Amino acid sequence: MPAEGPGSGEGAEPGAPRERRRRRGRARARTEALLHTLKRSRRVKANDRERNRMHHLNAALDELRSVLPTFPDDTKLTKIETLRFAYNYIWALSETLRLAEQCLPPPPAFRGSAAPPSPGSDAGSWLSSASPSAPSLCASTSGPSSPATSEDCAYAPADSLRGFCGLPAAPGAPLR
């Protein structure tokens, strides 16, 4: 807000140079104050837009979280974990599809003796052996406090693989 002084319209010797300088100074201060408030209001508007933008970004991130399987269910992944997990999850799903195409129709030998990888056993190796350069399905590379345990890593692809290969999916399978 420009502090508009009460004495802005007094009339004393309109032609005097000193008075003219004083008026110029006041006018300049007024325009500077105006400019300042203009800049300020633009900044406030920009801040508001930026806040909104980030809220939308977070909403999208929440949506992404909601379709990612986590263990336990109420685990909330951080932003970076969500992005990494989504990346790896997509990779794992497409890999699952690829493997499913290979095993349909299921070869008799496979159904009989050799069981598909289970979450607890060699699913991790299934993941890593599927592609040497494959990313881990783990959401993060962080320490033990990370919500993405090794259990989570094998969880989704192993179960979906079971489904695709005509075997009963394990209870609580993440894929609908």
Next chain:
DNA sequence: TAGGCCATCTGGTCCT
């Protein structure tokens, strides 16, 4: 208390 995560502010840059 240090470190991680997050929200917000801010100034710069690019685009329409």
Next chain:
DNA sequence: AGGACCAGATGGCCTA
């Protein structure tokens, strides 16, 4: 000119 996007800075909250 104004809006969108981006990256850096800052401060608050939480946890080990």
